[in-house]
Amino acid sequence: MQRAAGVRDSDLGKFLQVRRSLLTPDDIGLPGDGKRRRVRGLRREEVAHIAQVSVNYYTRLEQGQNRSASPEVLDAIANALRLNAGERAHLHNLSRAAELARPAKAAEEVRPAVARMISAYLQGPAVVLGRQMDILAWNALARTMFSGHIDIEELLARDAPPNLAELVFLHPGARALYPRWNDEAVEMAGYLRMMAGRFPGDPELVELIERLSLASPEFTEIWSGHVVWDKTFGTRHLHHPAVGELTLAFESLRLPDSPDQCIVLYHAEPASLEEEALRVLLEGRGGG
DSSP states (O other): OOOOOSOOTTHHHHHHHHHHHTOOGGGGTOOOOSOOOSSSSOOHHHHHHHHTSOHHHHHHHHTTSOOOOOHHHHHHHHHHTTOOHHHHHHHHHHHTHHHHOOOOOOOOOOOHHHHHHHHHOOSSOEEEEOTTOBEEEEOHHHHHHHHTTSOHHHHHTSSSOOBHHHHHHHOTTHHHHOTTHHHHHHHHHHHHHHHHHHSTTOHHHHHHHHHHHHHOHHHHHHHHTTOOOOOOEEEEEEEETTTEEEEEEEEEEEETTEEEEEEEEEEOOTTSHHHHHHHHHHTTTTOO
Protein backbone atom coordinates (compact mmCIF):
# COMPACT_ATOMS: atom_id res chain seq x y z
CA MET A 1 0.00 0.00 0.00
CA GLN A 2 1.26 3.47 -0.82
CA ARG A 3 1.56 5.52 2.34
CA ALA A 4 0.21 9.01 2.49
CA ALA A 5 2.29 11.81 3.95
CA GLY A 6 2.40 15.54 4.42
CA VAL A 7 3.43 17.96 1.71
CA ARG A 8 6.49 16.78 -0.23
CA ASP A 9 8.56 18.58 -2.86
CA SER A 10 6.84 16.49 -5.54
CA ASP A 11 3.29 17.40 -4.48
CA LEU A 12 3.07 20.44 -6.76
CA GLY A 13 3.72 18.27 -9.81
CA LYS A 14 1.42 15.49 -8.62
CA PHE A 15 -1.39 17.96 -7.99
CA LEU A 16 -1.03 19.38 -11.51
CA GLN A 17 -0.97 15.89 -13.01
CA VAL A 18 -4.13 14.82 -11.20
CA ARG A 19 -6.03 17.98 -12.12
CA ARG A 20 -4.92 17.66 -15.75
CA SER A 21 -6.16 14.07 -15.86
CA LEU A 22 -9.67 15.16 -14.88
CA LEU A 23 -10.23 17.42 -17.91
CA THR A 24 -10.93 16.82 -21.60
CA PRO A 25 -10.32 19.16 -24.56
CA ASP A 26 -14.06 19.91 -24.59
CA ASP A 27 -13.86 21.11 -20.98
CA ILE A 28 -11.44 23.90 -21.92
CA GLY A 29 -12.81 24.71 -25.37
CA LEU A 30 -10.19 22.92 -27.47
CA PRO A 31 -11.19 20.94 -30.57
CA GLY A 32 -10.58 17.21 -30.32
CA ASP A 33 -8.31 15.51 -32.85
CA GLY A 34 -10.58 12.47 -33.18
CA LYS A 35 -7.85 10.13 -31.97
CA ARG A 36 -8.22 7.88 -28.95
CA ARG A 37 -5.94 8.99 -26.14
CA ARG A 38 -3.65 6.52 -24.48
CA VAL A 39 -4.01 8.27 -21.12
CA ARG A 40 -6.93 10.07 -19.56
CA GLY A 41 -7.11 13.84 -19.51
CA LEU A 42 -5.40 16.74 -21.21
CA ARG A 43 -1.93 16.65 -22.68
CA ARG A 44 0.73 18.87 -21.17
CA GLU A 45 0.97 20.91 -24.36
CA GLU A 46 -2.76 21.65 -24.18
CA VAL A 47 -2.50 23.02 -20.66
CA ALA A 48 0.59 25.02 -21.63
CA HIS A 49 -1.24 26.44 -24.66
CA ILE A 50 -4.22 27.62 -22.62
CA ALA A 51 -1.98 29.00 -19.85
CA GLN A 52 0.29 30.67 -22.43
CA VAL A 53 3.50 29.18 -21.09
CA SER A 54 6.01 27.00 -22.91
CA VAL A 55 5.54 23.24 -22.88
CA ASN A 56 9.04 22.83 -21.44
CA TYR A 57 8.25 25.24 -18.60
CA TYR A 58 5.00 23.47 -17.70
CA THR A 59 6.66 20.06 -17.95
CA ARG A 60 9.35 21.17 -15.49
CA LEU A 61 6.61 22.24 -13.05
CA GLU A 62 4.95 18.83 -13.24
CA GLN A 63 8.28 17.07 -12.80
CA GLY A 64 9.11 19.09 -9.70
CA GLN A 65 12.11 20.74 -11.34
CA ASN A 66 10.78 24.28 -11.06
CA ARG A 67 9.09 25.67 -7.95
CA SER A 68 9.66 29.37 -8.68
CA ALA A 69 6.56 30.07 -10.79
CA SER A 70 5.22 33.58 -10.39
CA PRO A 71 1.71 34.16 -8.97
CA GLU A 72 0.62 35.31 -12.43
CA VAL A 73 1.78 32.08 -14.07
CA LEU A 74 0.15 29.99 -11.35
CA ASP A 75 -3.12 31.86 -11.85
CA ALA A 76 -2.92 31.21 -15.59
CA ILE A 77 -2.38 27.50 -14.96
CA ALA A 78 -5.20 27.49 -12.41
CA ASN A 79 -7.50 29.02 -15.02
CA ALA A 80 -6.43 26.44 -17.60
CA LEU A 81 -7.12 23.60 -15.17
CA ARG A 82 -10.46 25.11 -14.07
CA LEU A 83 -9.46 25.17 -10.40
CA ASN A 84 -11.91 26.54 -7.86
CA ALA A 85 -10.90 29.08 -5.22
CA GLY A 86 -9.73 26.49 -2.70
CA GLU A 87 -7.75 24.52 -5.28
CA ARG A 88 -6.19 27.72 -6.62
CA ALA A 89 -5.04 28.72 -3.13
CA HIS A 90 -3.65 25.22 -2.62
CA LEU A 91 -1.65 25.48 -5.85
CA HIS A 92 -0.10 28.75 -4.67
CA ASN A 93 0.68 27.22 -1.26
CA LEU A 94 2.41 24.23 -2.83
CA SER A 95 4.63 26.53 -4.85
CA ARG A 96 5.63 28.34 -1.63
CA ALA A 97 6.10 25.26 0.59
CA ALA A 98 9.63 26.17 1.63
CA GLU A 99 8.55 29.73 2.43
CA LEU A 100 5.48 28.59 4.40
CA ALA A 101 7.31 25.89 6.38
CA ARG A 102 7.50 26.83 10.02
CA PRO A 103 8.47 25.24 13.34
CA ALA A 104 5.87 23.41 15.40
CA LYS A 105 3.37 25.62 17.17
CA ALA A 106 2.33 25.36 20.78
CA ALA A 107 -0.79 23.40 21.61
CA GLU A 108 -3.86 25.15 20.25
CA GLU A 109 -6.25 26.81 22.65
CA VAL A 110 -9.58 28.52 22.14
CA ARG A 111 -10.06 31.96 23.60
CA PRO A 112 -12.46 31.78 26.58
CA ALA A 113 -14.88 34.23 24.95
CA VAL A 114 -15.07 32.02 21.84
CA ALA A 115 -15.65 28.92 23.98
CA ARG A 116 -18.49 30.70 25.80
CA MET A 117 -20.04 31.76 22.50
CA ILE A 118 -19.95 28.18 21.22
CA SER A 119 -21.52 26.88 24.45
CA ALA A 120 -24.31 29.45 24.22
CA TYR A 121 -25.23 28.52 20.63
CA LEU A 122 -28.58 26.67 20.74
CA GLN A 123 -29.68 26.55 17.09
CA GLY A 124 -27.68 23.41 16.31
CA PRO A 125 -24.35 21.66 16.83
CA ALA A 126 -21.33 23.98 16.97
CA VAL A 127 -17.62 23.14 17.06
CA VAL A 128 -14.25 24.86 16.87
CA LEU A 129 -11.73 22.87 14.82
CA GLY A 130 -7.96 23.31 14.95
CA ARG A 131 -5.47 23.08 12.11
CA GLN A 132 -5.19 19.28 12.57
CA MET A 133 -8.97 18.84 12.93
CA ASP A 134 -8.83 18.62 16.72
CA ILE A 135 -12.19 19.48 18.29
CA LEU A 136 -11.08 22.38 20.49
CA ALA A 137 -14.57 23.32 21.69
CA TRP A 138 -18.11 22.06 21.11
CA ASN A 139 -21.55 22.82 22.43
CA ALA A 140 -24.07 20.53 24.10
CA LEU A 141 -25.87 19.69 20.85
CA ALA A 142 -22.63 18.68 19.14
CA ARG A 143 -21.75 16.35 22.02
CA THR A 144 -25.28 14.92 22.03
CA MET A 145 -25.20 14.33 18.27
CA PHE A 146 -21.89 12.44 18.54
CA SER A 147 -23.02 10.50 21.61
CA GLY A 148 -25.61 8.62 19.58
CA HIS A 149 -22.85 6.49 18.05
CA ILE A 150 -19.61 7.39 19.89
CA ASP A 151 -18.65 7.15 23.55
CA ILE A 152 -18.21 10.82 24.43
CA GLU A 153 -17.04 10.15 27.97
CA GLU A 154 -14.20 8.01 26.66
CA LEU A 155 -13.16 10.80 24.27
CA LEU A 156 -13.24 13.45 26.99
CA ALA A 157 -11.16 11.27 29.32
CA ARG A 158 -8.17 11.42 26.96
CA ASP A 159 -5.33 13.85 27.51
CA ALA A 160 -5.62 15.23 23.96
CA PRO A 161 -8.76 16.73 22.41
CA PRO A 162 -10.81 14.46 20.10
CA ASN A 163 -9.68 14.56 16.49
CA LEU A 164 -12.49 14.72 13.94
CA ALA A 165 -10.46 13.17 11.13
CA GLU A 166 -9.57 10.17 13.30
CA LEU A 167 -13.21 9.78 14.32
CA VAL A 168 -14.38 9.83 10.69
CA PHE A 169 -11.82 7.34 9.36
CA LEU A 170 -11.04 5.14 12.35
CA HIS A 171 -14.02 5.05 14.73
CA PRO A 172 -16.52 2.24 14.03
CA GLY A 173 -19.47 4.49 14.90
CA ALA A 174 -18.63 7.11 12.27
CA ARG A 175 -20.44 5.37 9.42
CA ALA A 176 -23.65 5.40 11.45
CA LEU A 177 -23.17 9.02 12.54
CA TYR A 178 -22.58 10.10 8.92
CA PRO A 179 -25.14 8.34 6.67
CA ARG A 180 -23.26 9.62 3.62
CA TRP A 181 -19.89 8.56 4.96
CA ASN A 182 -18.14 8.43 1.58
CA ASP A 183 -18.88 12.11 0.93
CA GLU A 184 -17.75 12.99 4.44
CA ALA A 185 -14.51 11.05 4.01
CA VAL A 186 -13.65 12.79 0.74
CA GLU A 187 -14.31 16.21 2.25
CA MET A 188 -12.30 15.38 5.38
CA ALA A 189 -9.27 14.19 3.40
CA GLY A 190 -9.61 17.20 1.10
CA TYR A 191 -9.60 19.56 4.07
CA LEU A 192 -6.49 17.91 5.50
CA ARG A 193 -4.85 18.22 2.07
CA MET A 194 -5.62 21.95 2.06
CA MET A 195 -4.25 22.40 5.59
CA ALA A 196 -1.10 20.41 4.72
CA GLY A 197 -0.49 22.88 1.89
CA ARG A 198 -1.13 25.83 4.17
CA PHE A 199 1.12 24.49 6.97
CA PRO A 200 3.80 22.38 5.25
CA GLY A 201 6.03 20.52 7.62
CA ASP A 202 3.73 20.90 10.62
CA PRO A 203 4.90 17.81 12.55
CA GLU A 204 1.56 17.07 14.22
CA LEU A 205 -0.29 17.36 10.92
CA VAL A 206 2.26 15.14 9.15
CA GLU A 207 1.97 12.60 12.00
CA LEU A 208 -1.84 12.61 11.73
CA ILE A 209 -1.72 12.01 7.97
CA GLU A 210 0.79 9.17 8.41
CA ARG A 211 -1.36 7.63 11.15
CA LEU A 212 -4.50 7.75 9.02
CA SER A 213 -2.70 6.32 5.98
CA LEU A 214 -1.44 3.34 7.95
CA ALA A 215 -4.80 2.57 9.55
CA SER A 216 -7.30 3.46 6.80
CA PRO A 217 -7.04 2.20 3.21
CA GLU A 218 -9.95 4.50 2.35
CA PHE A 219 -7.98 7.53 3.51
CA THR A 220 -4.91 6.51 1.53
CA GLU A 221 -6.96 6.06 -1.64
CA ILE A 222 -8.63 9.46 -1.30
CA TRP A 223 -5.35 11.15 -0.36
CA SER A 224 -3.66 9.85 -3.50
CA GLY A 225 -6.28 11.71 -5.57
CA HIS A 226 -5.08 15.11 -4.27
CA VAL A 227 -8.63 16.27 -3.53
CA VAL A 228 -8.74 19.77 -2.01
CA TRP A 229 -11.78 20.92 -0.05
CA ASP A 230 -12.40 23.88 2.24
CA LYS A 231 -15.06 24.12 4.92
CA THR A 232 -17.10 27.13 3.85
CA PHE A 233 -20.82 26.37 3.81
CA GLY A 234 -23.15 23.62 2.72
CA THR A 235 -25.26 20.82 4.12
CA ARG A 236 -24.36 17.78 6.16
CA HIS A 237 -26.28 14.59 6.86
CA LEU A 238 -26.09 13.35 10.45
CA HIS A 239 -27.86 10.56 12.33
CA HIS A 240 -28.91 10.13 15.94
CA PRO A 241 -30.75 6.99 17.10
CA ALA A 242 -33.44 9.01 18.88
CA VAL A 243 -34.43 11.27 15.98
CA GLY A 244 -33.14 9.57 12.85
CA GLU A 245 -31.32 11.24 9.97
CA LEU A 246 -31.00 15.03 9.93
CA THR A 247 -30.05 17.31 7.05
CA LEU A 248 -28.48 20.44 8.51
CA ALA A 249 -26.99 23.50 6.88
CA PHE A 250 -23.60 24.69 8.11
CA GLU A 251 -21.52 27.85 7.92
CA SER A 252 -17.80 28.07 8.68
CA LEU A 253 -16.04 31.10 10.11
CA ARG A 254 -12.34 31.74 10.67
CA LEU A 255 -11.10 33.81 13.59
CA PRO A 256 -9.05 36.85 12.50
CA ASP A 257 -6.49 36.33 15.28
CA SER A 258 -6.40 32.52 14.82
CA PRO A 259 -6.98 31.86 11.10
CA ASP A 260 -6.00 28.20 11.45
CA GLN A 261 -9.00 27.67 13.74
CA CYS A 262 -12.42 27.18 12.17
CA ILE A 263 -15.83 27.68 13.79
CA VAL A 264 -18.53 25.46 12.25
CA LEU A 265 -22.15 26.28 13.08
CA TYR A 266 -25.06 24.02 12.09
CA HIS A 267 -28.71 25.00 11.86
CA ALA A 268 -32.03 23.64 10.64
CA GLU A 269 -34.59 25.27 8.39
CA PRO A 270 -37.26 27.11 10.42
CA ALA A 271 -40.37 25.05 11.21
CA SER A 272 -38.74 21.91 9.76
CA LEU A 273 -38.66 18.38 11.14
CA GLU A 274 -34.94 18.89 11.74
CA GLU A 275 -35.63 21.93 13.91
CA GLU A 276 -38.01 19.91 16.07
CA ALA A 277 -35.50 17.04 16.23
CA LEU A 278 -32.78 19.38 17.46
CA ARG A 279 -35.18 20.71 20.09
CA VAL A 280 -35.80 17.15 21.27
CA LEU A 281 -32.08 16.51 21.59
CA LEU A 282 -31.42 19.84 23.30
CA GLU A 283 -34.12 19.20 25.89
CA GLY A 284 -32.72 15.76 26.62
CA ARG A 285 -35.79 13.93 25.36
CA GLY A 286 -33.56 12.01 22.96
CA GLY A 287 -31.69 10.28 25.72
CA GLY A 288 -28.26 11.50 24.42
